[in-house]
Structure formats: structure tokens, C-alpha cells
Amino acid sequence: MKINTWFGVLETDRAGKILESRLLSKDVRELALHSLSLRDNRSDLSPEGFDLKAAALECGFVESSAEYYSLLHKITLEAAKLQVSGALTPDQRIIQAVEALDDVNETTNSLSERLSEWYGGYFPESGLAGEDLSLFIAKYGSRENLDPQDPLYSKARSSMGAKLEPADEVLLKGFAESVCSLYERRRQIETYIENSMELVAPNLKLVAGPMLGARLISLAGSLEKLAEFPSSTIQVIGASKALFKHLRARAPSPKHGIIYSQPLINTAPWWVRGKIARAVASKLSLAARIDFYSGKKDPSLTEKLETKVLLIRTLNPRPPQKKQESGAKPRKKRRK
């Protein structure tokens, strides 16, 4: 019988004696690639209990046990490295970026609040917040340094804030610069995600927008998994808390997870949101599949979705009549 091994192909007789062998050269990379090519191989597998090392010695591939193990060690390491580097696919990079963005946002918000709290003691009337405030502080430091053209000049002159001592000013300016660069970093990551989404999942980007699309990939774990999800799952991705509550305690099933941020859903009147969420989820699912399997951009996806949503809204112009609350005494139905 024929047997595939990491070091070559063997031909054995019924008793397991090697009759013939085609051995590979002892090149680590070549052997590693060969080993990887055998992963999905279904034919000529070694029989149960086949002693690879004894065979490698018998056919003369290696001279000693020690040589066998040392070579096998090198090739398993090399093959695993090749596989791991191949695992960082473009969609995985997007996921890393999404996670980094979440971290940056969290840090930015808390540092930005700290800055506002801190500087508030020196210029409470500024009315600035977030990036504007950090840019202002990084530029001027003390409100006394404001130039007369600045719209805040008169407020600064009459401020009830304390005087900013030089040592505190140095500290605050440095802190503000860090916050500014975090805002900068945020934009940089967002741009990266937008550009990558256009390459990796153009249809998903089209239907969901770049950020929502990237978040869906991130929550699913990969574009492949997202493409495999039924649209009912996509509809509630990110609503896991509500979903578990629904499963455990028979709370109402969630109508939407993070896809709620899709404008078609969140601008619709409440009574059609569930229906629209379903329509959007089904287009998202289609988009993810096209992206994963073909990658061609299909601009008609959004048009079709918009038509569908318009139809839903036209067919349901008014909120439905309030249904009887369960638990309340059922009143007799009155007929006209």
C-alpha cells in the first residue's frame, strides 16, 4: 500500500515492510510546505498505529532517532509559523483595528473628561469640550495668553477661574497634547478601517457603512463566519444580553443588535423598525456573502434595500392599534 508521510511517499507490503520510497530532500522549508499540503489529504493515509520514525530509519531518510526528531522539530515549527502568518488575513486586520479603536475611544473619553475637569478650575467659562478644548489648551495654556482676535478673548479676561501657575501650565499643556494626539489617532484608525473595508468587504461597506460593517465582522470573528450566519443572527448581533434574557426569561426577543445604527432603521418610526431591521439584516447577509465568495461590488444592493424599506413604510403608515395587555382582564370584543 501507498503511505504519505512528512518525509515522502512509501510503498509497503501487507506486513508493513517498505518496498519502495520516494523521499524528499532535507530542506526545512520544502518539507514544511509538503507537510501543509498533506493536511487536507484524504488518500494514502498512514494506517492506524503506523510507526513513522521506524519507517524513516528503515528507508534511510535519517540515520538516527536524534536526526529524525531534530528535523521533525524544525519542520513542525516552520509549518506552524507559516500557518500563523497566513492567519492574519485582511479581515483579521480590520478586527484588530476595530478593537484598537474601541480602546482609543475609551481612553480618549476618560482623559478628555479629566482635562475638562482640571482646566475647568482655570477657565470655567470657555464652553469648550472634547477635541476643541484640548486643542485650545495645547495652543494657549493659560487663558491670559489668548490673543485679542480670539472669540473667547473677552470671556477669558473676565473669567472667574484661578490663575494658572507656570508649573501647572506645563503639566496641562503636555496633557492636552496627549489628548490631541489621541483624537488624531482615532481619525487615522477610522480612515484605515474605511480603506480596508473598501478592499475586503465593499458590499458590506455599501449597505452598512464602514464602521458598522467592520463591527459586524469583528463580532462575528471573521468575514467568513459573518457570511455563514443566517440573517436572523445578523439582525441581533451585539444584542447578546437582550437575547439571553429572551431565551432564559421569555422576555421579548430583541429586534436588533448593533445594526440599529444603520440610518434606515434608526430613523424609521418605531412600529416598522422590526420589519426594517429584518430587511436590512437580510441585505447585510447577502452583502457579506458576495464579499466573501466573489468580492465584486454590486451597487444595486442599496437601491433594492431602499425600495424595500420604502415599501414597508408605505404599507404601514400608522402605528398598529394597541393590543390587549396580557394579564389584564380580557374585555369583550365589541362588534360594530
Next chain:
Amino acid sequence: MAEVKKLSDGIFEVIKGKKQLATKNLDPGKTVYGEKLIQVEGIEYRTWDPRRSKLGAMILKKFNIPLKEDSKVLYLGGASGTTISHVSDIVSEGAVYAVEFSPRSMRDLIGLASRRKNVYPILADAGKPDSYSHLVEPVDLIFQDVAQPNQAEIAARNAIRFLKKDRYLLLSIKARSIDTVANPKEVFKEEVRKLEKAFEPGFEILNAKDLMPYHEDHLGVVAKLK
């Protein structure tokens, strides 16, 4: 002064203030997961935290661990290599075939394997032993800690393919990975039944104990193919 007591081949108890499970460090001076290094009479031991390792817990729960210096081990579900590092210490002249299917964990395993010549990393699904049958020789022990619903099946497939005659399978069963709401005792009973009956030729269960207080809702099992 520290004192050392041998529990079984390659497995020790280092007594320095308190008793601690330990192995001889095959990679002197290096720690793997923040464990302690203790020198006794010129030999460096690495302490083994049973709370971070099902196998470590099994040893303290008095399971017999049939490992020798030159044993060949197939380790399924290697994660980042916490336990594998100790197995590698124990079988210093043997081999540990470390199967793990998460690329992220494999990154850590590769780091470990590049420092330890007896660790062979394999990125593969343990449920598909055919995909690594061209690499793995018959082994003296299979240790499995995959925390998957189909773990009995995974164990059977690998044992049939790779376990030498009359050698052992060590298994950690996590109740919650099978059924998140059922009573763990019921889950364990069912899993043991599966190991015994669900596959030809079936396993003979030699020992089965929970891993408390080190791991909640985990069962340690030692089995042999019938």
C-alpha cells in the same frame, strides 16, 4: 532550605515553606507563565500551579500519571502551553505533539516550542486526526483538554489512530462546555457512558474524579482502549 520529594517520574514536590508541585526546568532560567523557579542542590525546579492546569490538579488528586523520561505524548488542546511546558519538562528525552487549532494560541506555543526541542507544535483540529497522521508517531499517552461538546469523539478518534496498545488516555471534561445549564454530575455520567459505549472498541474507565478544589465542574478521567 528547600527540600524535594519525588512523586513519580519527573514529577516532584518542592517544600520551601509550603509544599508545591514542580518539574525540573528543561529551559533553565526561563519561566513560562509567571511560575516560580526554585533551586535545590544545583537543580532548578519550576513550580506547577494546579489551578492553572488540569493535569497538575489531577496529580494532586492522586491520579496515576504514567509518564517517563522518554515517553511520547499527544497533547490535544495545547492553548498557550502552560501545561505543555511541564509535560515537556517531564518527558525530557521524549516528545510532546502539541495540537491546537487557535492561531492566536499557536503563536504562544511556537514561542515555547522554539525553546524546547521536545515540543512539536501542530496547528490543526483535534477532531480531524487524519490531518496530522503524516506527522505523529504512536504515543504512550494522550492528554486531552479541549473543552468541546464532542470531546469523547475526539478522544476516541485520536486514541484509535495514535495510542499504543495498553497505554492511557487522560482527559479533562468540562461540564459547561457540553451543556451550560444541566447538572454537572449528569453531564459527567453521560460523557463517561459515551467514552465506554459510543465508539468501537470503547474505553475502559480506570479512574474518574472531580478536580475540586482546583477546577470547578471539571472531571478528570483516565481510560484505556478496550
